[in-house]
Amino acid sequence: MSALLEVQGLEVGFPGPRGKPRLALRGVDLTLGRGERLGIVGESGAGKSMLGFAILNLLPPPGLVVGGAIRFDGANLLRLRGRAMRAIRGKRISMIFQDPMATLNPVMTVGAQMVETLAAHERIGARAARKRAIDMLAAVQVPNPDKRFDAYPHQLSGGLRQRAVIAIALLTEPEIVIADEPTTALDVTIQAEIMALLLRLCRERQVGLILITHDLGVVAEVTERLMILYAGRVVEAGPTRALIDRPRHPYSAGLLAALPARANPGEALHQIPGSMPGVGDLPEGCAFRPRCERAYARCYIEVPDLGPDETDPVRNHACYLPLKDGP
Amino acid sequence: MTITVDLSPPEAAAPKIGGPLVEVAGLTRRFTLPSHFLARSKPVLHALNGVDLTINRGEAFCVVGESGCGKTTLGRIIMGLLTPSGGKISFDGTQINKLSESKRKPFRARMQMVFQNPYASLNPRRTVIETLAEPVRALCPEMTAEQRRNRVQTVMAATGCDPAWLPRLPHEFSGGQRQRIAIARALVTEPDFVVADEPVSALDVSIQAQILNLMTELRRVRGLTYLFITHDLGVVRHFGDRVAVMYLGQVMELAPVAEIFARPRHPYTQLLLDSIPQISGGTFDKPRPPSEPPNPLRKPTGCPFAPRCSHATPQCRAERPQLLPAGDAHVACHAVEGGRID
Numbered sequence: 178m179s180a181l182l183e184v185q186g187l188e189v190g191f192p193g194p195r196g197k198p199r200l201a202l203r204g205v206d207l208t209l210g211r212g213e214r215l216g217i218v219g220e221s222g223a224g225k226s227m228l229g230f231a232i233l234n235l236l237p238p239p240g241l242v243v244g245g246a247i248r249f250d251g252a253n254l255l256r257l258r259g260r261a262m263r264a265i266r267g268k269r270i271s272m273i274f275q276d277p278m279a280t281l282n283p284v285m286t287v288g289a290q291m292v293e294t295l296a297a298h299e300r301i302g303a304r305a306a307r308k309r310a311i312d313m314l315a316a317v318q319v320p321n322p323d324k325r326f327d328a329y330p331h332q333l334s335g336g337l338r339q340r341a342v343i344a345i346a347l348l349t350e351p352e353i354v355i356a357d358e359p360t361t362a363l364d365v366t367i368q369a370e371i372m373a374l375l376l377r378l379c380r381e382r383q384v385g386l387i388l389i390t391h392d393l394g395v396v397a398e399v400t401e402r403l404m405i406l407y408a409g410r411v412v413e414a415g416p417t418r419a420l421i422d423r424p425r426h427p428y429s430a431g432l433l434a435a436l437p438a439r440a441n442p443g444e445a446l447h448q449i450p451g452s453m454p455g456v457g458d459l460p461e462g463c464a465f466r467p468r469c470e471r472a473y474a475r476c477y478i479e480v481p482d483l484g485p486d487e488t489d490p491v492r493n494h495a496c497y498l499p500l501k502d503g504p
Numbered sequence: 505m506t507i508t509v510d511l512s513p514p515e516a517a518a519p520k521i522g523g524p525l526v527e528v529a530g531l532t533r534r535f536t537l538p539s540h541f542l543a544r545s546k547p548v549l550h551a552l553n554g555v556d557l558t559i560n561r562g563e564a565f566c567v568v569g570e571s572g573c574g575k576t577t578l579g580r581i582i583m584g585l586l587t588p589s590g591g592k593i594s595f596d597g598t599q600i601n602k603l604s605e606s607k608r609k610p611f612r613a614r615m616q617m618v619f620q621n622p623y624a625s626l627n628p629r630r631t632v633i634e635t636l637a638e639p640v641r642a643l644c645p646e647m648t649a650e651q652r653r654n655r656v657q658t659v660m661a662a663t664g665c666d667p668a669w670l671p672r673l674p675h676e677f678s679g680g681q682r683q684r685i686a687i688a689r690a691l692v693t694e695p696d697f698v699v700a701d702e703p704v705s706a707l708d709v710s711i712q713a714q715i716l717n718l719m720t721e722l723r724r725v726r727g728l729t730y731l732f733i734t735h736d737l738g739v740v741r742h743f744g745d746r747v748a749v750m751y752l753g754q755v756m757e758l759a760p761v762a763e764i765f766a767r768p769r770h771p772y773t774q775l776l777l778d779s780i781p782q783i784s785g786g787t788f789d790k791p792r793p794p795s796e797p798p799n800p801l802r803k804p805t806g807c808p809f810a811p812r813c814s815h816a817t818p819q820c821r822a823e824r825p826q827l828l829p830a831g832d833a834h835v836a837c838h839a840v841e842g843g844r845i846d
Contacts, residue, residue, distance in 0.1 A: 220708035318794055334797035364570035365735065369779035370792040377791065391708065394781030398788045421783055435713035438738030439783065442761065445720065446713035446742065452678045453708075 180208040181250060181385060182232070182270075182353060188244035189227050189236065191456075198243055199456045201227045203409045205245070206483065209353065212383035214376075216396030216417060218432075219406035220453055225389045228406070229355045232387075233266050250352075268298040271346040273375075275358040277338035281330040287314075287341045288326035291348055298349050313344040317374060336367040343375060353385040360395070372399060393436065397421055405429045408453055408464040411483050415492030425486055425499040428465045463496075471498045521745065522561030524594075525697060525729050526582060531555040531591035533577055533753075537801075549800045551577040552588070553753035553808075556827065561696070564723060564730045566744035566761070568737060568776070572800050574753040575733045579699045582731065583617050584608060595697070613643035616690035620702035622682030626674040632685055633670040636660070636692050643693050655692060662725070663688040664718060680711035687718065691726070701733045716743060737780055741765055749773050752798050752808035754824075759833030769835045769845065772809045807838065815839040 184207040190198030202224045209215050219225040230236045232247055234254060247254040249265060257265065274280045282290055291310035295301050301309070307326070314322035317340040330338055339359065346354055356375065360368035376399050379386045388400055396403055396417060403417040405428065413426040424430040433439065434447035451468045454460060460467055466476045475497050486492040488502065531552050539546040552574045559565040567575045580586040582593055584600070593601045600611050616639075619625035626635060636656045640647060647655070660667060663684050674682055683703065690698055700719065704712040720743065722728055732743060740747050744761045749772065757770040768774045781787050796811045807825050810816040820838050827836040839845045 220710065320794065336794055336797060340794065365737075366570065366775055366779045366795065367797075369781070369787060370794060372781070373788040373790060373792045376788050392781065393709070394783055397783045398781045398785050418785075432709055433783075435709050436738065436783070437713070437716065437736075437742035438780070440742055442742055445717050448713040448717055449710040450714075452680055452711060 181211045181213075182207070182209040183248045184208070184228075184232065184245065185248075186245035187228070187231060187242065187247065189224070189231050190241055190243040192239050193457060198241070200243070201240065201409055201456050202231070204483075205406075205409075205411055207404065207411075209385050209387060211352065212379075212385055213402065214379060214386040214388065214400045216400035216403045217387060217389045217406060218391065218393060218396055218403065220391060222408075222453060222455065223406040224409040224456075225391075225406050226357055229272065229357050229387065229389050232355065233270060233272060234262055235266075235272075263297075267294065268349045269351055270353045270355065271349065271351040273339075273342055273346050273354060273356040273359045276362050277335065277342045278330060280342050281338060283330055286327050286329055287333070288328075291326075291345055294345055294348055309348065310344075313348050314341070316347075316378070317341070317344045319344070335363055336370060339363060339367075339371050340374065343371070343378070347378060347382070347384070350382070351384060353387065354379070355387045355389070357389040358391070359388075361390070361392075368395075375399070393421070393433065394438070405432070408459060409456055410464065410495060411493075412465065412496070413492075413494045414483065415486070415489070415494075419489065419492060423500075423502050425492065425494040426465075426496045427469050427471050427498075427500065430500055431468075473498060520562050520727070524558045525561040525563075525596060526557075526559040526731070527594040528555055528557045528578075528582065529592050529594075531578070531581065531593070532589045533574075533581060533586065534589045547801050550753050551800065552581070554591070555750075555753070555755055557748060557755070557758070559697075559729060559731060561729055562723075562727055564732055564743055564745050566732045566734060566740045566747040567750060568734055568740050568747055569750035570735060570798070572752070572798060573750040575750050576701055577753075578750075579617070579701050579731060579733050583615060583699050584612070585617075609643065613639075613693040614695050615697045615699070616693060616695040618683075618686050618690050618698060618700040618703045621706050622679055622686050623674075623706075625686050626682055626689075628674050631671050631673055632665070635674075635685065636670075636689055639689060639693050655694075659688045659692045662722065663691065678711075679707050680714055683707060683711075683715050684718065687715070687722070691722065694726075695728070697729045697731070699731045699733070702735070703732075704739065705734070705736065712739075719743070737776060749776065752800055754808055755827055755834075755836065756809065757833055757835045757837075758827065763832045767831070767833075769830055769833055769840050770809075770837050771813050771815055771839070771845065775812075807836070813839075815844060 187202055187205040188200055189202040190200050193199035205228060217225045231242055242255055288310055292306045295306045311322045311326055314325055319325050319337055319340050360371050388396060390396055400417050403420045404414040405412050407428050413429045424433055431449040437446060440446050449468050462477045462479060463481055466472045481495040481497050483493050483495040486494055532554055533552040535549040535551055537547045537549055569575045581588050588601055592599050595611055637652050640652045640655055665684050665688055704715050734740060741761060747761050747764055748755045749757045751772050757773045768777050806821040806823060810820040825836040825838045827834045828841060830840050
């Protein structure tokens with residue numbers, strides 16, 4: 178199976194002092210097959226949102242892609258501009274953001290926004306567009322879809338708004354949906370409803386999903402493969418289950434061990450000392466080294482590349498002294 | 505630079521639980537909202553609707569619930585940052601909600617608060633030393649400048665703050681460091697009781713663990729009593745002794761933490777537990793139809809959860825269930841009361 182989306186050596190930079198760019202992403206590789214669900218996990222500032230924005234050429238200025246390639250179905254997305262990019266963005270790759278109220282236009286009805294999306298990407302008559310939109314609202318289980326079609330975003334609850342956003346994202350039958358923290362603004366019971374819906378629709382419609390989140394529980398539930406970002410680099414990637422059960426990189430292991438839900442009540446949580454460095458003040462060698470209890474001389478000098486695991490070649494990690502299976 | 509806090513083995517971590525420290529009885533709070541320009545009356549939001557709680561000395565008491573359930577209002581009323589519409593609050597045997605400001609002041613030193621967002625809760629123009637000395641100056645006026653300095657240094661050390669931070673401003677610190685400073689500020693008056701409103705929600709997982717460990721350690725060393733307000737049941741399970749589950753201004757279930765997780769009785773508690781994404785997977789595989797969102801403007805008749813509850817009967821919609829003992833828990837549910845849910 179050839180990859181539908183392939184990112185190679187992506188570097189995203191922001192202008193820094195003396196004209197030297199500060200790299201928010203350094204050498205990020207990513208592949209996504211048709212209908213595959215990939216999770217991207219990292220702490221705030223790790224660069225996970227930048228990755229989503231870069232794929233769709235939506236980097237907030239003055240951010241720029243300064244290196245690497247992004248190929249989607251044979252086309253290099255970094256070369257596409259204007260009409261050619263719009264034929265992909267919002268049509269074949271769509272995006273779901275964190276806050277539905279900021280995504281939806283408050284002065285347009287939900288239905289008008291759906292029809293507008295369809296009209297922008299297809300030649301479709303008003304009546305057919307309306308029908309497609311209402312069918313889609315029904316598919317995301319919005320109650321009374323023909324009435325909600327005429328509702329303004331503020332008339333819907335947070336959960337229904339995010340359902341409407343998902344409906345808009347899936348309306349053009351995209352091949353990939355990039356969802357950036359889609360349920361972070363929602364309560365836990367509503368999060369469960371929305372994620373169950375998104376998971377089911379992606380499975381039924383064979384839509385590829387890139388789920389960007391800080392929540393390891395959510396990616397464990399939804400994704401097949403997982404990438405862990407730290408300070409702009411991928412530190413570990415592999416099948417979700419294997420990575421969570423047997424992390425290789427000390428950072429992934431530390432994150433998993435720090436989860437309160439996994440600790441015994443009353444016992445101290447595992448803590449990673451210190452905090453993630455900003456992109457402007459990375460240490461020499463491995464960026465995680467100052468917080469790593471396994472670091473040795475080499476980690477101070479060289480930056481480890483993301484390479485295949487010795488025992489399991491479908492997994493990758495960027496560590497000179499990875500953890501092994503077993504206790 | 506790394507800061508580590510000495511973490512003692514778990515057997516030393518069992519704090520002594522004493523008699524009641526904070527008692528809340530029949531607490532209500534209504535907010536009158538601005539009206540629509542055509543409406544005759546102003547809408548009223550019932551943020552708290554008859555809450556009774558007792559928090560014991562040395563206990564980590566958690567309040568969990570979704571947005572709009574009244575958990576933050578509860579914390580603020582206990583702290584005296586909001587006045588209740590009805591009901592009473594006692595601290596160490598004294599009713600404090602009707603006290604004059606001067607009589608209340610000694611209690612303010614004994615009750616302190618940590619807020620969710622350390623980017624908003626620290627004054628950006630004040631250095632760490634100013635932030636930490638201010639509560640002592642205001643609430644412990646008998647202390648000399650020398651004593652104040654000593655107090656600040658002791659608390660800094662106990663919370664893992666570097667003394668070099670003292671002359672610096674909040675913008676120089678990371679979120680985790682700021683939350684340490686906010687905790688230090690809360691402890692500088694040597695309180696018995698700390699209300700922590702979502703103290704780790706704004707922090708990344710690795711930092712969250714540092715702060716939770718610090719709060720656990722402070723409790724063990726200083727015998728603190730916590731009211732820990734959160735939406736995160738994983739944190740409750742790790743941190744709390746007892747937990748109150750709130751929904752639309754009412755306590756639905758109150759139980760020891762282990763009991764809630766082993767045997768959730770209220771349908772809402774069950775829904776909450778059933779919604780937590782699991783590292784082992786399986787939560788999102790069940791289809792979930794959209795639920796009716798809680799409406800805090802609705803008149804508080806009957807059970808507030810009834811519109812979302814599969815066990816609801818006409819009785820649930822008409823008559824408000826009382827918080828009654830059920831096994832080791834207290835549950836406000838007609839179905840539990842009537843034995844329809846065991």
